[in-house]
Amino acid sequence: MKRTICAVITARASYARIKSALAAIRDHPDLTLRIVVAGSAVLERYGDIRAQMHADGFEIAAWTTFIVEGENLVSSVKSTGLGLIEMGTVLDRMAPDAVISVADRYETLATAVAASYMNIPLVHVQGGEVTGSIDEKVRHAVTKLADLHLTATAKAAERVIRMGEDPARVHVTGCPSIDLAAKVAGSPALDFDPMAKYGGVGTPLDMKQGYVVVLQHPVTTEYETSRRNVTETLQAVADLGLPALWFWPNVDAGSDGTSKGIRTFRELHRPQNIRFFKNMAPEDFLRLLCNSRMLVGNSSVGIRECSFLGVPVVNVGSRQAGRERGGNVHDTDYVREDILAAMRRILSSPRPEKSTLYGDGRAGVRMAGLLATEPLVTEKKLPY
Amino acid sequence: MKRTICAVITARASYARIKSALAAIRDHPDLTLRIVVAGSAVLERYGDIRAQMHADGFEIAAWTTFIVEGENLVSSVKSTGLGLIEMGTVLDRMAPDAVISVADRYETLATAVAASYMNIPLVHVQGGEVTGSIDEKVRHAVTKLADLHLTATAKAAERVIRMGEDPARVHVTGCPSIDLAAKVAGSPALDFDPMAKYGGVGTPLDMKQGYVVVLQHPVTTEYETSRRNVTETLQAVADLGLPALWFWPNVDAGSDGTSKGIRTFRELHRPQNIRFFKNMAPEDFLRLLCNSRMLVGNSSVGIRECSFLGVPVVNVGSRQAGRERGGNVHDTDYVREDILAAMRRILSSPRPEKSTLYGDGRAGVRMAGLLATEPLVTEKKLPY
């Protein structure tokens, strides 16, 4: 009998990351894929991903919104609570054989808790990574609730095992985000005009002389300073002068601080070299990165996909602290001058080596195979 | 400045267990105690504990109910979601310096997630224990969210550290439930008549020739069999013939199965040697245990307090599997004949030795001291 695998997608970024695995599950003869789109992933404000999923050939089994508004941290608590209630109802009706939870966003915990409490085997993708901040706590808490672990790196698998998980239930699949990067790396030419295809707001850019891409998320535990942080990067990018494509962040406890910072900066400085985008098809985004001079910000894309693609990265602040990284990453603080100096250093250096640290491009297929064959059980115990 | 410590009590049993620590925090010159009573602890059906807390000299800062009805597991998911929402509001108003979360019930995770997401330092009591079942997952997930760990045993502390927690933030305090047991052990005479003081339903018992105490909780992951399980124990206890004081279980996914089993057995068999009780002051319960021939069931009281008190225990089923135990515990399956045999073996054996495995009676004072002096931080990272 086919196994029904439920994948819960709670953010635009998670979809991009897991897409190749979704496709491999959908196409596997022994698996039935059921996708739940939830949280900010169904909100237009953060880029409703449902239309794109349909275009990508995925059916959506259920969707639900549960993001509670608020400028302080209590809203992430209430969102997660509401998410739990909604996911309980969804999983009760769907009764899948396993639930996949991706990574470490705060809503992820809603999926993980719902599945665990309902005795549905929980599969955790991207456990065992080290980053600090609340994400770190969420990620390892999900590990302790999960029954099957599919990690991006060998080091991450080792950490999951050291935390007490049964080595037989831990598999290094690579990160599925690299699968897409591998596909794009096969034909990396920029075959579209970002402004023509996606609009964006701000000055039209002349990208012929090279450009940078910026993607900076608020950092949950540093809420108060979200606005200041984004302003430092804005100033550095404005000062650099190269055309910049700036991507709007996900919803998060500090996103209003970040949004406010961006809006205020635009009002005051009207930067002529920055254009703001809300959303982009993942392939297009990766192709844009391939052809860029560098990525600036604090996204995990800089650590993962850019490592595989050999794109240089100015990684700002603590959000990716502790993650394994290739030689393409230049770390810096949220300090205008430091960010600017790192960008200039990259412009005057040779392109970095490509790396398979986070995967070889076959993670999705590997995951589907494991989901079809691994025993799905929910009982476990610390071995020590 | 005094530190404000918020303790969240979600079940009658948790209150009994943590009471000495609450008193020590309340009485500590550098601490302010704020108690939140939540979940089943404010429901009359499971024994509303607020009156007793007032009688014990504790003020209640806030209370909230959030148990969603249901015979299947989805209700525990929704209860936890509702609990998260309510705890978010409570903690937002209270703004404590630290939150204490006790043990491993499913609602515990609501407190732990709320505090973590709001950057309030989380103190976990009774982490690092091994039991199997959903409790095990919840307990270790809370460990990964917690910032300060106060464990019952040295072995538990070692496990918490092996899971990646900073040894500097892990302290062996002993279990505060032993504090009360230590106090009772000082004057163990049964100074009250359980039927006169607490009523109960069923046949009046003649306790002079000795009696047994029974406390059997439903086991979440074995929901379907809750009813059968309790019936096996009921039959064994009825067959033994000794007077038995049977205590009603806590709310849980399977409690309706357990309740149904008890009600049906009473209808059909009208056991003459069993009387059913809903609730009892913790001191009275411990004194009752001290003077009993044995405890039967699957409560952790059999593992902890009874070990310290030297009371023999028939521990039924897997609920306490994996917990460290003294020589007082006789394990058996949910099989009528096995339970009966274990009870008879105890009746014909000498009284077991007392043990300080779970504490020396000073856990509460130790905890208060640590809460007053330990650094309260929320940032952490895996060390490996």
Add this chain to the structure above:
Amino acid sequence: MKRTICAVITARASYARIKSALAAIRDHPDLTLRIVVAGSAVLERYGDIRAQMHADGFEIAAWTTFIVEGENLVSSVKSTGLGLIEMGTVLDRMAPDAVISVADRYETLATAVAASYMNIPLVHVQGGEVTGSIDEKVRHAVTKLADLHLTATAKAAERVIRMGEDPARVHVTGCPSIDLAAKVAGSPALDFDPMAKYGGVGTPLDMKQGYVVVLQHPVTTEYETSRRNVTETLQAVADLGLPALWFWPNVDAGSDGTSKGIRTFRELHRPQNIRFFKNMAPEDFLRLLCNSRMLVGNSSVGIRECSFLGVPVVNVGSRQAGRERGGNVHDTDYVREDILAAMRRILSSPRPEKSTLYGDGRAGVRMAGLLATEPLVTEKKLPY
């Protein structure tokens, strides 16, 4: 194009009442029926109705539980809040052309508010009746949210119009509960053995010499006295001595008081002429009524179906106060002696006349016809 009609069933009693309308909608060529089973109607404790609905040939489009436990009134508030959240998600996915909300239970308001806020035309069945208590408030509040009103009586329709509703949107259909009664009245012989078919607990009854049926719900605004009230009726029924089939009440703020009263009375008095039932197929229940000597309690069945069937009723307390009634109803207070006197008066009087006050047996078909043809709009304004 067919209209999709969503019917939300939140209680066992509501299903019985609306069943003929559901069947007529299902069978109408221009309508598609989508049923949501919610609240206590999916809880085994109150009689999960899903299996019976399947047996009756209905598909269930979605289900959700949201009853929050509690002995005081706050639980009905939280249940309704949770119901709103769940119904929002359900209606968002289903996107029906109209939503049917039945009567006046507190959860009904969740359906009504969800549909109104989402601009989905709301159809209210059984508005315009007068009963006092919180039900009265809920019923009229739903009227003010509803867009199409299908009332049981002409008097009810007049009241709905006087409250400011457009006469063009108010139709007297009769109560669909009468449809089933009309069907049963066609062949009223008791063709089953209640104990053989439904079990029940308590003394086996010899029903050959005649019997009474009892159905007494707790009254929300009289929570504190629920237990006392049920005890009065229990004593009266025990004193009468005729065999009695007693039906367990629905969930409600006071149901624990009622349950407690029943349990305690059984413990203390072990009444030999009362047997307790949890649930019964509606046809069987009506056939049981047809053949009974009388109905005792405070159910609306006594006012509606029994009026049509000509079954005498001892109607206890204020729950049905203000409802139009036929000559079959004898009102009394929650006083043992009064209830007993009313029952004896009925036993010595001739059988009452049948009445079509609440319908002629064609309400369901009429409703389906209106749903297929009436304009479905959501905008309205007070005419005065």
Add this chain to the structure above:
Amino acid sequence: MKRTICAVITARASYARIKSALAAIRDHPDLTLRIVVAGSAVLERYGDIRAQMHADGFEIAAWTTFIVEGENLVSSVKSTGLGLIEMGTVLDRMAPDAVISVADRYETLATAVAASYMNIPLVHVQGGEVTGSIDEKVRHAVTKLADLHLTATAKAAERVIRMGEDPARVHVTGCPSIDLAAKVAGSPALDFDPMAKYGGVGTPLDMKQGYVVVLQHPVTTEYETSRRNVTETLQAVADLGLPALWFWPNVDAGSDGTSKGIRTFRELHRPQNIRFFKNMAPEDFLRLLCNSRMLVGNSSVGIRECSFLGVPVVNVGSRQAGRERGGNVHDTDYVREDILAAMRRILSSPRPEKSTLYGDGRAGVRMAGLLATEPLVTEKKLPY
């Protein structure tokens, strides 16, 4: 014994409207005021009002956020559900003698339902008005749940009575918003510089030659067209050329459409005569109105306060349709040319007469008096 009166404020606009009543309750010797700030009123995005309330001398007893994000109408359903849950907990702890619910916003229903279900007498302010749209439904549903009605006009009181409310429980107090207007009317000089005191964004304005004020809310049932509607007004105001102070709307199902419309218009047209403000102290706002050439938009301020103050109003669209109005109001559709024509007509006409249609300036004191003396009961029944 003093009566405890709980007032729930869920929006900035409601606070302004009810403020004089809050002050009168606070200062009444027989009343204790307990304020709950909830919903959008605690969100910075819509203007957190807590600091201003403190500055106005009010203590805040509790606060809670419960606005769920979303661009479609389901978010208002979920917000209300979450609001019910939160209000249940708040009222359970506070146990007031009466709860005041203001007007007709969708969250208002959460307060009304919570109080009704908990048998706490509900006082409704501003019932009986006619406006169309979902507000109309909410307002009358609250009337049917409420136990004491304090209306703004005699006509509104008549409507409440015709809907079936007991005339003895309906009082015409006038609208408390007029109290503040009466105070401001006593010394109407513009004694502050709006840009210096409140900032705002956009072109600095020279207000010496006269100015207009704009306040346009999205209309819930016209969600899809929110953006188009606001654009029409923006174009008309830009074309008029007079300096305009534009106030940001409240949160609502369509507010993102409105916000988007404003942002896009600013990007494209950079209007030189419009400056955007987020929030203003109510007195300052009224003083600004007094000195303006007119108010443009769809706010009830145009109907109420401007009638008393004799300020001309271009009332756009259906939001205030059906409300009683003075001679100061010029109705128009969401059509650029019509709005412009109405504005020009006002500029060339004499100032309208002042009216006491909505009150004489003593509503707050009257309300406090009634709250202190009226019987507080929760039982009611339709009289017809």
